[in-house]
Structure formats: structure tokens, C-alpha cells
Amino acid sequence: MIRFDNVSKVYPKQTRPALRDVSLEVEKGEFVFLVGSSGSGKSTFLRLILREERCSHGQVHVLGKDLARLSNWKVPQMRRQLGTVFQDFRLLPNKTVAENVAFAQEVIGKSKGEIRKSVPQVLDLVGLGGKEDRMPGELSGGEQQRVAIARAFVNRPKLLIADEPTGNLDPQTSVGIMKLLDRINRTGTTVVMATHDQNIVDQMRKRVIELEKGRLVRDQARGVYGYQH
């Protein structure tokens, strides 16, 4: 699903690499936590998977494709098989919940009929049935994140990338979001989630990958947060 071979990333005008010689593999259907302090390279790791950036050395394979060899115009095709969720939700404030989810299907050219069918379905799945016509501003943080997850999942991606999805949420709401991500994982979708939330990592007992100053320092199946602030 994801394979990093000796990957390094140096941003222009910076001497210290954001990632140094990282090698790892994530299998289909896995749930992986990515932990590490700010500036440890978590974001760079995710940006490489999304091909927002290209690596400086090594190779990144996602969904069986070498991203270095993927030409620019094929990147959108690749991203359609990925779902993304962020700490700040990234919803369109002037569109309703249903329109926000439908947006992800409109821009890739899905038919009106398909959209009418799949949007209520996925909103039910994330527990927002009946809130189709609300605006994002009327929803709580946890509900907004559910909308974002619905949007990420509506095209049934093989891989879901979540960058601190619970970072703006209180612990109780976070647990709800984690249950949802776990449910999505059980449908066979691989989930990679960057987080600072110790409780969540310790409770879930999933694989933990820890980065420190750009290096891979821990890769532990059924791991705990382990990292001290």
C-alpha cells in the first residue's frame, strides 16, 4: 500500500533534512499511528504520500506506483484513490453538509444519480443522517470532522490519510471520531493517522511509527504512544 525506501527530503533553502533515510512499509488494511514532536517530519511524511512534495532521495511507492515517476497530470487520478482528513476540517463554509460531501464527487465527474445515492449513504455511516442541509458553521467541531471524513470516504478510497484529525476536539468527541476511523479501517481501508493524542494511541493498540528529527526511531506493532513531552 505504502512503501518508503531510504527516503530523504530536504526543502529548498534548508540544510537540515525534514526526513532522513526513512524506510518502511504499510500493508493493505493496516491502521498506523504516526507520532513524534512538532518538526519531527510527520507532515512531510504525509505530504510525500499525497505527492504534495517529491522526495529528494529514495523512492516512495503508494498504491503500487512510484511517485517519482508519476507524471503531474496523473497525480489527480492517484489522489482519487486516497482520502484525506485534517485537523482544521477544510470544509467549504458556504455549502451545506451534503454539498460539501457531493463536492468531492462533482469535481471528479460523478453523475448526479450516483451522487444522490452515495451522499446520504456515507452521511448515515458517519452518523450525520438528517443533517444534510445544515451549514458547517452550525455544527460542532466533532460533527464538522465527521463531514470531512464523509467527504474523504465517499469515493471509497483504498487509503485514508488523517493529519491530527482529533487535534481540535475534546477527548470525548475524539473517541467518537476514532471509533469512526476504526470502522472505516474494518471495511478494508488502510488508515495512516498522525497524532499527538497519547490516550488514543494507548487505547487503540495499533501499529505505531515514531519519527524524531526526521529519522524513523520506532516501528512497533500494537504499540503505545511512548513518547514523552
Next chain:
Amino acid sequence: MRAQFVLSEIGVGLRRNLTMTFAVIVSVALSLALFGGSLLMSDQVSTMKGYWYDKVNVSVFLCNKSDAESDPNCAKGAVTADQKKAIETDLDKMSVVDNVTYESQDAAYKHYKEQFGDSPLASSLTPDQMQESYRIKLKDPEKYQVIATAFDGRDGVQSVQDQKGILDNLFGLLNGMNWAARAVMALMLVVALMLIVNTVRVSAFSRRRETGIMRLVGASGFYIQAPFIMEAAVAGLIGGAVACGFLVVARYFIIDHGLALSEKLNLINFIGWDAVLTKLPLILATSLLMPALAAFFALRKYLKV
């Protein structure tokens, strides 16, 4: 679904940047109206050239008795019959000459009377004050110099005049105005392009949230860029239509009605409607493609895809 989606995005974008859109429309309209105007002016000049060069003569004016006293070119006295004969034979031999007509003093007097009628100067004039002349039609109106070198300063010849020279002054003026119009057009075009680039930059910035989300969900580059390019193209097209309107209205009011030059200057034949109408598609196409291209290149810089 897709077309509807794209169209609604364009509408939203154009309204969001209403002042900027308006500026783009006005500058595109002005630059293209000038562009069309200068094309039409060129047409007008070449129509006039074709018409007038057919009618212009080179005139060789001969000395009369009063010239013999006043004009240094005629110091040797009025023209004699022998001198005239020599001039006629020489003219016959010249290959650039198409035909020659002789105008006697009486004929010149008559023409003058016809042209100026009862003006005080005309009534004090007598036929023997007029000059005899040869009116020479050239095969190529540009070859005036051949006649001038052959006859200028010859005994009995007072002066050689090229009517084309007078016309050329006029055409020179028209051409000068035409170049000025083109210079202004180029300037307006630059302004229009810079406005478009800036508009695209602003709307790319104000829509970075949408475009960011589009990228995340895997919209193709074309799909993300299309609304911006279409926006510029639509604004440009409106400007182009306004420019076309300008030209049609200008043709109508300057030539046919209003200023009505076609009645006042009936010596000039003006360009017809066909000349105007054939320019319109070119203007519309330019107004569509130019802003679209400008937007496309601006997006490469300001919109990450």
C-alpha cells in the same frame, strides 16, 4: 452536471470580482476598438489610394507672358511653339507615360471658372494669365521623379507638379494617426493583460480554499483551472462585443449619419459595411483567446495544481 457546476463557478467568480471584471471588460473593449479602428483606417487609406491614384496627374506647367516677368524659371520668356513640340515628342518617347492631355490657356480659364465661380479673384482673371499645361497620366503613379528630372528647369517650363505629392501628405497624416492608434492600442492591451493576470491572481487567492480541496479530492488540473480561464474568457468576450458595438456605431455615425462624412466629403469613397463586418469575428476571437491565454499563464504562477 459538470457543465452546470463549472458555469455556476464562473458566475460566482465574476460577481465576486465585479470591479476587477468591469476593469477587464473596459480595457479589453478599448484596446480592441482601437485595434479594429486601426484596421479600418488602413482599409480606408488603401481604398482612397486606389481611387485617387487612378485620377491624379503630373502637370507640367508652361510659362506665360506674366511669368516671364515674375518667375526666374521663365526668365527666357513665354513658351514657344517649338519648345512645346519638343516637350510633346519627349513625352511620347517616355515609357512611364500612359497618356498626355494638353490644356490650353482657355481650357484652364474655363476649369478655373467652374471650380471657383464668381469669387473676386476669378472675376479679375483673364485667359492669358492662365498657364498652358500638359496633364500626364503615369502608368505607375510612383514614377513622378522621372518626369520631374526630365522637365524641371527646361526652357519654357515653369514648374512640374505632382498631385500625388499632395495626396501623399494626406495619406502620411492618416498613416501617422493610424500608428498613434496602434501605439495606444498596444498600451491598452498591456494594461488589459496585466489586469487579467491580477484578476486571476486575486480570484485564485480568494478561492484557494476551494481549489485546495479540489486538489485533495483529485480534481484534474484542467478542472481546477477551467473556471478561472472561462471567467477571463467571458469577461474578454463581453469586452470584445462592446468593441464591436463601438465600431459599428462609429461607422454609422461618422460616415452615414451624425457627422455624415459621406455626404460632406463626397469626393472620398468610404469603406463599406462589409469592411466593418469582416473585422468583427477577428475582434471577437481575439477577445476570447487573448484573456484565456493570459489567464492560463497567470494560473501556472498563482495556482498550484
